[in-house]
Amino acid sequence: MFDIASLVTKGVTYVKTNLLALVLMGGIVLFIWWKQLIAGQADSIVCVKDDKKTPAPAQQVTLAALTRRALVSPSVLLKEAASLGTYHVKWLFAAPLVVASDPNTVNVVLSDKFIANRVVVNHTAKGVMATNGETHAKQHSLLVSIFQDPSLTASLIDHLHARLASETFPEFNEAIAQKDTLDLCPVFEELWVDVISLWVLGLDATGTVANAKEEIERREKVVEARRCLANLTFVLPTGIAWYFDIIRNYVQYSEYLMLPGSRDYLVRRNGKTKARNIINFEYGTMAKEFRESGKKRGGLAGKLLDAKLAALPEGQTDLSDAEWEDLFEQLEAVQTAAQSPLYSLTPHILYLLAHSPTHQKQIYQELSKVTAKQITKTHVQSLPSLTSFTLETLRLLPPFVTTYNRVSPENAYRLPGQWMLPKSTHIVVDLLSTLRNTTAFGEGASAFQPERFNGRKYTPTTAETPAETSHRVKDALKLSAPVFETTYYPFSAGPFACPGQQIALDVVKVCVAEIVRRYEVVAGKGREGVDVGAVVKGMEEFGSEQGGVLRHLEGCPVLIKKRK
Numbered sequence: 001m002f003d004i005a006s007l008v009t010k011g012v013t014y015v016k017t018n019l020l021a022l023v024l025m026g027g028i029v030l031f032i033w034w035k036q037l038i039a040g041q042a043d044s045i046v047c048v049k050d051d052k053k054t055p056a057p058a059q060q061v062t063l064a065a066l067t068r069r070a071l072v073s074p075s076v077l078l079k080e081a082a083s084l085g086t087y088h089v090k091w092l093f094a095a096p097l098v099v100a101s102d103p104n105t106v107n108v109v110l111s112d113k114f115i116a117n118r119v120v121v122n123h124t125a126k127g128v129m130a131t132n133g134e135t136h137a138k139q140h141s142l143l144v145s146i147f148q149d150p151s152l153t154a155s156l157i158d159h160l161h162a163r164l165a166s167e168t169f170p171e172f173n174e175a176i177a178q179k180d181t182l183d184l185c186p187v188f189e190e191l192w193v194d195v196i197s198l199w200v201l202g203l204d205a206t207g208t209v210a211n212a213k214e215e216i217e218r219r220e221k222v223v224e225a226r227r228c229l230a231n232l233t234f235v236l237p238t239g240i241a242w243y244f245d246i247i248r249n250y251v252q253y254s255e256y257l258m259l260p261g262s263r264d265y266l267v268r269r270n271g272k273t274k275a276r277n278i279i280n281f282e283y284g285t286m287a288k289e290f291r292e293s294g295k296k297r298g299g300l301a302g303k304l305l306d307a308k309l310a311a312l313p314e315g316q317t318d319l320s321d322a323e324w325e326d327l328f329e330q331l332e333a334v335q336t337a338a339q340s341p342l343y344s345l346t347p348h349i350l351y352l353l354a355h356s357p358t359h360q361k362q363i364y365q366e367l368s369k370v371t372a373k374q375i376t377k378t379h380v381q382s383l384p385s386l387t388s389f390t391l392e393t394l395r396l397l398p399p400f401v402t403t404y405n406r407v408s409p410e411n412a413y414r415l416p417g418q419w420m421l422p423k424s425t426h427i428v429v430d431l432l433s434t435l436r437n438t439t440a441f442g443e444g445a446s447a448f449q450p451e452r453f454n455g456r457k458y459t460p461t462t463a464e465t466p467a468e469t470s471h472r473v474k475d476a477l478k479l480s481a482p483v484f485e486t487t488y489y490p491f492s493a494g495p496f497a498c499p500g501q502q503i504a505l506d507v508v509k510v511c512v513a514e515i516v517r518r519y520e521v522v523a524g525k526g527r528e529g530v531d532v533g534a535v536v537k538g539m540e541e542f543g544s545e546q547g548g549v550l551r552h553l554e555g556c557p558v559l560i561k562k563r564k
């Protein structure tokens with residue numbers, strides 16, 4: 001007779017007594033599966049040579065080379081990149097993440113003629129989660145052209161002057177009165193978040209309109225909300241949140257890449273919904289005012305609206321709801337993209353000046369020739385010492401230590417010797433190591449020497465036309481050594497290059513100049529005598545928190561002295 005109960009009991013006893021063996025077997029099966037998966041992926045690295053697909057030779061790439069720590073600690077990134085060579089492949093789900101760094105090693109590993117310079121970064125790769133392809137290209141070139149407009153830089157500088165006078169100088173004076181060390185990072189984080197938010201939304205710079213009180217209250221609400229939102233936390237449907245959190249752990253800046261419908265996801269945990277609503281209300285008001293009375297704002301909002309209206313088919317005078325949404329998303333993207341590198345770079349320049357009194361003196365002497373009450377873009381463009389100091393700080397402390405990650409479309413990322421990276425390769429360029437490349441910047445590449453920029457003019461990487469680019473890509477691959485100009489690209493290059501690079505250089509210099517002409521910045525207590533070279537060498541003082549820009553880990557502590 002078939003006794004089910006006894007069979008079940010026997011089964012349970014069997015499972016109990018053999019549980020350990022079953023777990024072990026399961027583990028072994030999983031391990032074999034994993035090894036096969038990895039091996040399968042390695043085999044599937046197919047490159048294209050002379051239009052024929054062939055498996056890439058195994059020695060061409062190093063697998064699982066960078067540790068996760070390298071993506072958040074610049075000092076670890078430098079060390080690992082130096083020991084591993086140029087092409088590090090990190091497995092990220094099904095696709096490898098490639099980090100290009102040292103062209104010397106790439107010469108050995110991949111070919112004898114590869115240079116990780118800004119021309120080579122000009123590939124036609126697509127962003128992973130960002131809008132990509134033609135949509136991205138259109139939005140990108142729109143921003144590039146809008147940012148050429150001098151009135152836009154001028155209005156940003158107006159906001160900067162107003163903010164320096166109302167909060168920053170009083171904060172500096174307070175630190176002087178207290179004879180206390182001041183941490184520069186939080187000061188400039190608030191400054192840039194405030195300045196960019198008012199400029200992006202096209203609000204008045206000084207609050208001197210007829211209903212001044214109401215306007216000031218409104219501006220305060222907006223900047224409060226923006227400060228609250230500056231530390232991004234996404235709320236996503238559970239499945240996506242899990243995927244996103246994992247990606248975020250591995251790929252820097254991925255949290256800033258917009259997912260479809262991201263404005264809805266940007267609703268915050270921890271009571272940030274209120275802040276989000278304040279900004280959304282501003283967006284709504286912007287569209288309402290235009291629709292009801294044709295009123296347009298200043299700042300970026302106004303310029304972007306003008307450009308979008310100009311592109312409408314004849315006879316159409318208003319944007320559709322979807323087009324307004326696009327406009328808001330672009331404003332949102334610029335807010336994030338602009339504020340964080342600015343609040344990384346500005347305190348770092350001042351901190352390095354505190355540790356380099358000779359350079360500070362030189363810059364102050366240059367500045368003392370400017371007699372105007374307010375420093376303008378024209379002034380700072382003709383201050384060579386300040387320009388060289390800024391460019392050198394950007395080289396050794398680039399706010400983005402790696403580019404955003406992007407995915408290569410099939411065969412579009414060309415390597416030397418006609419090799420192509422396979423489709424869906426995640427590519428991240430290690431700007432930190434590239435900007436310290438000894439072939440390009442000489443044996444003293446890791447030393448802080450602003451003078452290396454003397455007599456050189458920075459050409460924004462957005463200035464290249466596609467035709468010039470593809471021609472130059474071909475030429476670059478033939479070059480035998482990377483040159484200074486093409487390897488210097490802290491704003492990245494190609495279709496994802498920073499569209500705001502000239503504005504960024506202008507406003508950062510105006511900000512630093514206004515401070516240095518009033519105050520002397522001195523090394524903080526206990527840090528006297530530490531030379532600027534020691535600060536930037538090993539990068540131990542800095543970190544790139546998940547999804548964040550490069551920051552001094554102790555917030556750039558300095559002492560401030562008022563100049564006579």
Ligand code: HEM
Nearest residue numbers: 140337338341342399400403404490491492496498500504
């Ligand atoms: C020192 C300051 C800045 C630095 C170092 C910087 C650097 C960068 C870099 C490296 C990228 C591209 C990353 C990649 O290739 O994946 C980027 C993108 C971008 N930047 Fe900047 N940036 C700065 C300031 C600004 C400012 C002031 C604005 C706006 C006014 C701005 C707007 C943008 C935008 C909109 C993008 C996204 C471009 C796209 O994906 O098409 N940035 N920035």
